[in-house]
Amino acid sequence: MSQTGVGVEGLPPARPGEGAPRRALAPLRREPAGRGRAWLSRRSVQQNLAGYVFLIPWLVGFFALTLGPMLASFYLSLTDFELFTPPEWLGFDNYVRLFTDDRRYLRALRVTFTYVLLSVPLKLAFALGIALLLNRGLRGLGLYRSVYYLPSLLGGSVAIAIMWRQVFSREGLVNQILALVGIEGPSWISDPSYALSTLVALAVWQFGAPMVIFLAGLKQIPQELYDAAAVDGAGKLSKFARITVPLLTPIIFFNLLMQMIGAYQAFTSAFVVSGGSGGPADATLFYTLYLYEEGFTNFEMGYASAMAWVLLAIIALSSAVAFLSARHWVHYSDV
Amino acid sequence: MGTRLTRRRLVQAGGATAAGLSVAGVPAAWSARAAQASVRIRAAGFVESQEQLQHTIDVLAAYAAQHPDVEIVPxxxxxxxxxxxxxxxxxxGNAPDMMSANGDIMGEYSRRGVLRPLDEYVPDPIDLADYAEGTIIGNTIDGQLFGIPNDCIAPSLIYDTTVFEETGIEIPDQMWTWEQYAQTANDLSAAKGEGFYGTEDGGNSYIACDMFLRGQGKEFYTAEGGLGFEPADLVAWLGFWQALRESGGCPPGxxxxxxxxxxxxxxxxxxxxAAILPQLTDTYVGLQALTENPLGIHLLPNGFEGDELTQHHYTYAGNSTSISAQTEQAATVVDIIRYMHTDPEGIEIFYRGSGLVPASATGRAGLRDEGSEGEVRVLDYVDMILDDSSTPRNPAVAGxxxxxxxxxxxxxxxxLSTEEAAQQFFDEAESRIS
Known part of the structure; x- marks a missing residue:
């Protein structure tokens, strides 16, 4: 089934046979010897030209809409730019100010790190748990899979965030259920002690994407291994810990990386649930929310650009750490 | 955002509905005629309610209907x-030709050269002689007029008259003190029992804070664009509300x-x-539409116990029309404004039922005839303040x-303690004021 390949491109191949095509390509790169350079270049120019023509839409998109603005934003991050007046050169002052003279920035960092550290592992654990349940050969698996995936499709939408606001409000669904068992729940979204945790819950609820990928990974684990382990007298727990988890580590790593990068950039849920303020009392002041406020409410575009670049650095650094650590716990080798 | 107090997001009416209507509400005739129109005006802005949206679109459509050469895109x-x-x-560089502005927008965008000074259009064709003084002063920046006031708003307390009747508690006279306000709130909470609060927390409102400061001869913003008070004043303000929270007079955080x-x-x-809400007058009609209990409208306290009370309230424009510095259609936009503000037909379409109180005396008089009960109550309140208006507020500093x-x-x-919060306010505000 095609699901085995969902979203795992870019990872080293999990099976031995899949590496072979790369070798088959090698002879093509060898150019015929003894011919003149002119022939070579004319021919290759012609060949490449067609390629570049087909690439134009992407190239235009990449240079005009991605790389260009990124470089412009880096330049602006070194200036005092208030959107309407020409930027004034500052050097690294914006970056210095972020870390030495902005309490709210440090608050935003703390909120974002907390969110990433809580939401990513919880979401992955939840996704894996559901994937394991769905991997037991249920009837109507396709239906369940779709149903569980649904929240992820809706997840980024404003409507869901508004619904979340209702569910967790003082008289919302959660508190009504708690009231049935005699517990008086707090006002989840308007109490600084709980506000962030409701957003973590919202993120965990959107476990569909990693779940589908986990499910694909689980289906790749050969049944023989479990049979062999059963013969050796291994119990369920031991099979999970010694077969499932080790063979799933490349998938876990991939999901971890994608979810972490997404979590650092979380915006919509906090923006809608807090009414755009990051409140109550800055308890949900996500990094991107503060960036948006500085840029579009206070017109501090230079400062906001500096923030964006620091976020890029933080994500790059976190990814690098993840890749370095992967050497010790991710097993690409096959059985 | 500077005047968040006045700006309800239209979640209830549906911001999306508002945005959608701005397109959907365009009569088909407009698009049909678009081909022959020689002047195209982009009219952008914000509205406070579904009613105001509809009236704004209607008045622009009425103008376009009379001027076949003009196409207006709302x-x-x-x-x-x-x-x-x-x-x-x-x-x-793509600002709309005609745009709504409040004090914050006008301050920010006139400074950045986006808005056109409008002095050349006054008094002919737009005569501002009978416009409320505060609305003109608020729109004048460095001696130049940057917006024609669409409305006239004032600080107020909006209250639920039913709660006062139920509890038998009387709201004190219009001229009252902050101590009386606190006492009334505490009495209401006590009479109604747990889960009810005499007043909503107004500590977040810089307009209410301005009234509190004016009672002590200070003000929130100075004319120079700075802060007109000390950390100790803010400690008192935050303390006033903290005391009400502790006594149950206003809701917990x-x-x-x-x-x-x-x-x-x-x-x-x-x-x-809750029974009392510190709000600006332009929300009255919107609030009344949401409850069956008749709402009253009252002055904020004008001073403290033992002081001689003087009137500190003022009026200003919550919504004005400004013109882009770059548009070539300024004259047409001015004529549209003239139609909305001074043509009897335009006044009727634009203001009646929209919740806006006209800045001009002519407009208010026109609206008072055949006005609904709610309309007249707000008109009375605004006129009461205009009769004895205090010095208008100074422009706000964004953020x-x-x-x-x-x-x-x-x-x-x-x-944070009130002292810590006051100190942090001044630390942060200083970076905004420069």
């Missing part, structure tokens, strides 16, 4: 969305946090959890009111 939405959109459009958005339908007065709201929350949730 782009109206709620305040926050409008501000974001305007910022990017203006930065890209987690209850109020649900109501401090821009959505009027979530306010405690509408939810039946400062948001800091006040956060600091009030920090105190409400016990994260």
């Amino acid at each position: 782009e109206f939405t709620d305040y926050d969305s409008y501000v974001d959109k305007l910022a990017t459009e203006a930065a890209g 987690d209850v109020q946090a649900l109501a401090t958005g821009d959505d009027l339908s979530r306010t405690n007065i509408i939810l039946g959890n 400062v009111s948001a800091i006040l709201r956060r600091m009030n929350e920090e105190v409400a949730f016990g994260r």
Whole structure:
């Protein structure tokens, strides 16, 4: 089934046979010897030209809409730019100010790190748990899979965030259920002690994407291994810990990386649930929310650009750490 | 955002509906005629309610119907969305020809050269002689007029008359003190029992704070664009509300946090959890539409016990029309404004039922005839202040009111003492004032 390949491109191949095509390509790169350079270049120019023509839409998109603005934003991050007046050169002052003279920035960092550290592992654990349940050969698996995936499709939408606001409000669904068992729940979204945790819950609820990928990974684990382990007298727990988890580590790593990068950039849920303020009392002041406020409410575009670049650095650094650590716990080798 | 207090986001009416209507509401005849129109005007802005949106679109359509050569493209939405959109459009040199502005927008965009000074159009064709003085002063920046006031608003307390009748508690005379306000709030809470609060938390409102400061001969913003008070004054202000929280006179932080958005339908007065709401007059019609209990409108306290009370309230424009510095259609836009503000037909379409109080005496008089009960109550209140108006407020500094709201929350949730919050307010506000 095609699901085995969902979203795992870019990872080293999990099976031995899949590496072979790369070798088959090698002879093509060898150019015929003894011919003149002119022939070579004319021919290759012609060949490449067609390629570049087909690439134009992407190239235009990449240079005009991605790389260009990124470089412009880096330049602006070194200036005092208030959107309407020409930027004034500052050097690294914006970056210095972020870390030495902005309490709210440090608050935003703390909120974002907390969110990433809580939401990513919880979401992955939840996704894996559901994937394991769905991997037991249920009837109507396709239906369940779709149903569980649904929240992820809706997840980024404003409507869901508004619904979340209702569910967790003082008289919302959660508190009504708690009231049935005699517990008086707090006002989840308007109490600084709980506000962030409701957003973590919202993120965990959107476990569909990693779940589908986990499910694909689980289906790749050969049944023989479990049979062999059963013969050796291994119990369920031991099979999970010694077969499932080790063979799933490349998938876990991939999901971890994608979810972490997404979590650092979380915006919509906090923006809608807090009414755009990051409140109550800055308890949900996500990094991107503060960036948006500085840029579009206070017109501090230079400062906001500096923030964006620091976020890029933080994500790059976190990814690098993840890749370095992967050497010790991710097993690409096959059985 | 500077005047968040006045800007309810239209979640209840549906901001999306507002945005959608701005397109959907365009009569088909307009697009059909677009081909022959020689002048195309982009009219963008914010509205406070579904009613105001409809009346604004209607008046523009009526003007276009009389001028076949003019095509008007309306782009109206709620305040926050409008501000974001305007910022990017203006930065890209693509500001709308005709645009709504409040004090914050006008201060910011006139300084950045986006708006056109309008002095050459006054008094001919637009005569501002009978416009409320405060609305003109608020729109005059460095001696130049940058917006024609569409409305005239004032600070106020909006209260639920039913609660006062039920409890037998009387609201004191219009001229009252902050101590009486606190006492009334505490009495109401005590009479109604747990879960009810005499007043909503007004500590986040810089307009209410301005009244508090004026009672002591100070003011929130100075004419020079700085702060007209000391940290100690802010400690007193935050302390006033903290004391009410402790006595039960106003809601605790987690209850109020649900109501401090821009959505009027979530306010405690509408939810039946509170009796008094510090708000600007332009929300009165919108609030009244959300409850069956008749709402009253009252002055904020004008001083403290033992003082001789003097009137500190003023009026200003919450919504004005400004013109892009780059448009070549300024004369047409001015004529549209003239139609909306001074033509009897335009006044009737634009103002009647929209919740806007005209800035001009002529407009208010026209509206008073055959006005609904609610309309007349707001008109009376605004006229009462105009009869004895205090010095109008100075323009706001962008971003400062948001800091006040956060600091009030920090105190409400016990994260900062009033002294710490006041100090942090001044630290943060200084970076905005430059």
